[in-house]
Amino acid sequence: MKLDPFVVEVIRHGLSAAAEEMSLVMTRSARSPLLREAGDLSSAITDGHGGLVGQGRDIPIHLGAMAYTIPELLKVMPRDHLNDGDVVIYNVGALGGNHLNDVKVVRPVFVDGEIVAFAVSLAHWPDIGGTWPGSYFAKAIDTFQEALRIPPVLIATAAGLNAPIVQLLKANVRDAESCEGDLLAQIAATKAGEKRIAELCREHGKAIFMAAQSRLHDLSEIEMREALRGLPDGVYEGEDHLDDGSEDNAPARIHVKITIRGDEATFDLSGSCDRVSNFCNTTPFMARSAVAYAARIMSGRDMQQNAGALRPLTIITRPGSILEPGWTASVAAGNHETSMRIVDAIFRAMQDIIPERLSAGGATTAGVLFFAEPRPNGSWKMLYEVHGGGEGARHDRAGASATRVHLSNTSNTPVEVIEANYAIRLEQQAIRRNSGGAGAHRGGDGSVRTYRILAPSMHLTTCIERMVIGPWGMQGGQSGKACRISLVRQGANVAIDGKSNLVLQQDDLVTIEMCGGGGYGAAAAR
Numbered sequence: 001m002k003l004d005p006f007v008v009e010v011i012r013h014g015l016s017a018a019a020e021e022m023s024l025v026m027t028r029s030a031r032s033p034l035l036r037e038a039g040d041l042s043s044a045i046t047d048g049h050g051g052l053v054g055q056g057r058d059i060p061i062h063l064g065a066m067a068y069t070i071p072e073l074l075k076v077m078p079r080d081h082l083n084d085g086d087v088v089i090y091n092v093g094a095l096g097g098n099h100l101n102d103v104k105v106v107r108p109v110f111v112d113g114e115i116v117a118f119a120v121s122l123a124h125w126p127d128i129g130g131t132w133p134g135s136y137f138a139k140a141i142d143t144f145q146e147a148l149r150i151p152p153v154l155i156a157t158a159a160g161l162n163a164p165i166v167q168l169l170k171a172n173v174r175d176a177e178s179c180e181g182d183l184l185a186q187i188a189a190t191k192a193g194e195k196r197i198a199e200l201c202r203e204h205g206k207a208i209f210m211a212a213q214s215r216l217h218d219l220s221e222i223e224m225r226e227a228l229r230g231l232p233d234g235v236y237e238g239e240d241h242l243d244d245g246s247e248d249n250a251p252a253r254i255h256v257k258i259t260i261r262g263d264e265a266t267f268d269l270s271g272s273c274d275r276v277s278n279f280c281n282t283t284p285f286m287a288r289s290a291v292a293y294a295a296r297i298m299s300g301r302d303m304q305q306n307a308g309a310l311r312p313l314t315i316i317t318r319p320g321s322i323l324e325p326g327w328t329a330s331v332a333a334g335n336h337e338t339s340m341r342i343v344d345a346i347f348r349a350m351q352d353i354i355p356e357r358l359s360a361g362g363a364t365t366a367g368v369l370f371f372a373e374p375r376p377n378g379s380w381k382m383l384y385e386v387h388g389g390g391e392g393a394r395h396d397r398a399g400a401s402a403t404r405v406h407l408s409n410t411s412n413t414p415v416e417v418i419e420a421n422y423a424i425r426l427e428q429q430a431i432r433r434n435s436g437g438a439g440a441h442r443g444g445d446g447s448v449r450t451y452r453i454l455a456p457s458m459h460l461t462t463c464i465e466r467m468v469i470g471p472w473g474m475q476g477g478q479s480g481k482a483c484r485i486s487l488v489r490q491g492a493n494v495a496i497d498g499k500s501n502l503v504l505q506q507d508d509l510v511t512i513e514m515c516g517g518g519g520y521g522a523a524a525a526r
Contacts, residue, residue: 001211008219011200011212012304015054018196019043022121022189023056029188031181032126034384037417038410040124045193046070047213048079048115051307061098061339061407062122064289067307068096069104070118077152084110085158087187089165091128091150093143093283094327099335100147101125101135105155105183107190111201116210119193121186125179126382129172133372133380136461138499140279140330147332148172156187174372174380217308224309225263227299231353235259238349240341240361243468243498245276245322251469252276252322254341258349263312267291269342270318275325278499279463282334287323288315290342293407298350300357333499336408337465340364343406344472351474356395360443360518361471362405363389367483367514368463371504373423373455383422386410390436390444390480390517392471399444399517401431412449423455432481432513437470439477439519440526446481446514453508460504466515467498477519484513 022043030036042058050070055063072095077088088106091097097104101124109117129148131137140146148169155162169183170176201209236258241251255271269291275281288310295313296305303309317324322338325331347358367387372380386408391399404410415426428450436443462485470482487494488509496502496510504510 001207003208003211003215007204007208008212008215011204011209012216014196014200015045018193019045019054019056021196022119022193023058025189025192026121026123026185029185030123031178032382033413033417033421034126035123035182037413038386040410042066042122043189043193044120045197046118046120048117048210050074050118051217053213053216053306055305059407059409060293061286061289061335062102063305064292065096065098065285066120066122067292067310068285068288069120070106072096073106073152079115082108082115083158086154087156087190088152089150089155090152093331095152096285097283098286099332100143100149101128101332102335103128103150105186105190107194109194109197111198111206116201116206117197119190119197121189123182123186125182126384127174127380132461132501133174133459134370134382134384134461136279136332136370136463138278138501142328143330144328146279146330175382176379216304217306220304220306220308221311223301223303224299225312227301228260228265228312229263231260231298233260233262236349236353238345238347240344240348241469242280242338242341243465245278245280246273252280254338254345256342256345256349258346264314265295265312266314266316268316269323270316270321272321272323274321275329276322279330279332280334280338281322281325281329281331282338283331284317284324286334286339287317287342290339290407291315291346294343294346297357298354333463336366337463339407348472355475358474359394359399360392360437360474360477360520361480362392362399362517363446363466363471363515364406365465365483366408366463367512368461369510369512370461371422371424372459374457381422383413383418383424385413387412387447387449387512387514389446389514390471392474392517393439393441393443393477393520395520398441399436401445402447403444423453425452425454426450427452428511432516435481435516437473437478437480437516437519438523439473440521440523441519443471443477443480443517443519446516448511448513450509450511453504453506456506458504460502460510462496462498462500464498471515471518473518474520476522478523480516480518483515486511
């Protein structure tokens with residue numbers, strides 16, 4: 001079929017707009033502050049066979065994994081088993097998954113009796129059961145200790161909600177009301193996506209719509225191959241480290257060997273360390289997502305990320321490693337910590353090849369503080385806080401301060417929202433001055449936030465990297481200062497590890513100081 005390129009472009013923007021509207025529906029109707037304020041959610045549109053074709057301006061680590069979500073789902077729930085009005089929910093890692101808190105709600109979109117697309121809503125649920133409130137258990141020996149595992153199941157059909165499944169979910173989470181509200185928001189988001197996809201089919205015709213999706217894959221493949229041809233052939237190696245978790249709790253190595261030959265590239269991550277002893281393992285889909293993001297940065301092009309852009313890339317992980325630990329491994333922190341180390345390792349491999357396209361090391365950690373406040377009725381209030389740090393400097397400018405970098409794209413929860421909803425008082429919110437690394441261009445500074453506990457007790461989870469190894473400098477720039485977390489109890493300092501679970505007391509003071517970004521170039525050249 002001959003396609004008008006202008007129509008293809010209109011459909012491309014229509015798909016992106018549909019995904020954006022899905023995310024807007026989520027933020028306006030979700031119940032958890034993590035979703036409606038911080039925006040820890042993502043939306044995507046795939047073609048009828050699961051190839052990613054449209055996404056919101058959401059969280060890169062989510063969106064990269066969505067390129068694998070539907071193809072893996074269809075292996076266990078084939079297309080001919082789905083009906084108009086069906087909505088599927090699941091979170092298991094083996095199906096193109098992230099960590100278990102990231103719950104996917106998927107709606108097949110039917111037009112004239114045929115599936116033409118899937119609308120996918122991914123949201124981080126603040127709690128999904130497991131050993132510890134918030135479902136981040138630092139000492140989890142396997143994923144069964146982390147959270148409730150949901151295989152693909154129909155959460156709704158044309159007849160309405162599947163009430164027994166909703167009740168099953170509510171019975172296994174610590175804040176059932178918020179869980180139900182967030183779930184209904186996800187279902188509504190996929191309905192909004194379905195509506196916009198149906199409109200595109202009516203406006204342009206179903207056949208043209210489906211052909212345009214295929215063409216979008218081809219265009220992204222062409223663009224990625226052209227970008228790879230612009231890079232010098234060769235083999236490039238780089239590595240970075242998680243703070244701990246390897247043998248004898250030593251730093252855990254993430255290693256990449258990049259081979260570029262013509263219009264193809266291989267990213268071999270098999271040299272990374274073995275499965276680690278804490279919750280920083282991750283799924284191979286997260287590894288692929290991180291590589292897809294880094295490849296886009298390497299390309300120097302603002303190309304649309306879809307299934308076609310992945311065709312020229314070969315991504316290798318090793319069974320038994322931190323990046324392919326098996327489907328029973330604990331993986332809660334791998335989503336936003338280990339995946340970031342992959343990006344850093346790739347950037348370090350390429351820093352002398354394309355320095356003008358890359359930045360020095362930044363706050364490649366979510367800086368998670370998770371507060372869980374028990375209610376008198378036995379349920380819990382959940383506050384999942386992520387913190388921005390310093391961006392790494394670039395060849396032409398200093399790094400930004402108190403921001404998110406690379407795979408994260410969330411916001412902090414406003415002070416007013418926290419103090420109105422939780423027994424917490426924010427006593428400080430500031431820039432951590434001079435925490436960025438020196439250089440011809442300085443790294444950005446981190447942020448500082450201090451929480452005063454007002455409840456009789458509160459559970460705290462920390463999930464913070466860059467506590468030991470600060471963000472790296474580039475081309476002679478200095479490293480940024482590492483993260484730091486402190487607890488003051490009755491005037492005495494109490495040590496807190498970057499990956500821990502503990503119970504706080506009334507009047508405890510918790511302060512997180514986020515890392516600064518690495519500098520770029522020798523300071524003498526400034």
